[in-house]
Amino acid sequence: MEKYKKLGLKLTPQRLAVLEILDGNATHPSAEDIFREVKKRFPMTSFATVYNTLNALKEKGKLVELSIDPDRKRFDPDIKPHHHIICIRCKSIVDIHREYALKTPEAERQGFEIIGNHVEFYGICPKCK
Ligand SMILES: [Zn+2]
Ligand SMILES: [Zn+2]
Numbered sequence: 001m002e003k004y005k006k007l008g009l010k011l012t013p014q015r016l017a018v019l020e021i022l023d024g025n026a027t028h029p030s031a032e033d034i035f036r037e038v039k040k041r042f043p044m045t046s047f048a049t050v051y052n053t054l055n056a057l058k059e060k061g062k063l064v065e066l067s068i069d070p071d072r073k074r075f076d077p078d079i080k081p082h083h084h085i086i087c088i089r090c091k092s093i094v095d096i097h098r099e100y101a102l103k104t105p106e107a108e109r110q111g112f113e114i115i116g117n118h119v120e121f122y123g124i125c126p127k128c129k
Helices: 013-022 031-041 047-059
Strands: 064-066 074-076 083-087 093-096 120-123
Touching (some): 031 047
Parallel strands (some): 083 120
Antiparallel strands (some): 083 093
16 A cells, blocks of 8 residues: 555555556456456446556556557556567466567667667467467
C-alpha cells in the first residue's frame, strides 16, 4: 500500500486491485487479462478504469508495454531492461534476463546513438511442443 501511494494516483479499490495483480506478475498479462481478474473482485469495474490505470502506470514509467504479441498489447511490471520470448501457439511470454552485445556498425546507425535494445524471440513453449 505504502509503495503505491508514491505513484500519485488516486487509489480506488479497483486501481489497487490492478496494482496488486501486476505486482510481481511475470505472465505479461494483457489489459483484458487484468480486467478479468479485477472483475472477479469488483464485478462493477469498467474496462476503461483498468485501461486508464495501465496507461497512467506506463506514463509514470512503472509499467512496460510490450508489442511482441501481434494480437494484443501485453504489460510487464518488471521495468528492468530485459528480453522476451513468445510462444507462437499459446502466446505465453517469458523473460530472458541476459545482455546481448548486438554489434551495430556506425554506418547502419545513421547518426543515432543507441541507448538500449529489446530482442523478441519467437518459439514454441514446452507445453505446446
Ligand atoms: Zn505455448
Ligand atoms: Zn518481461
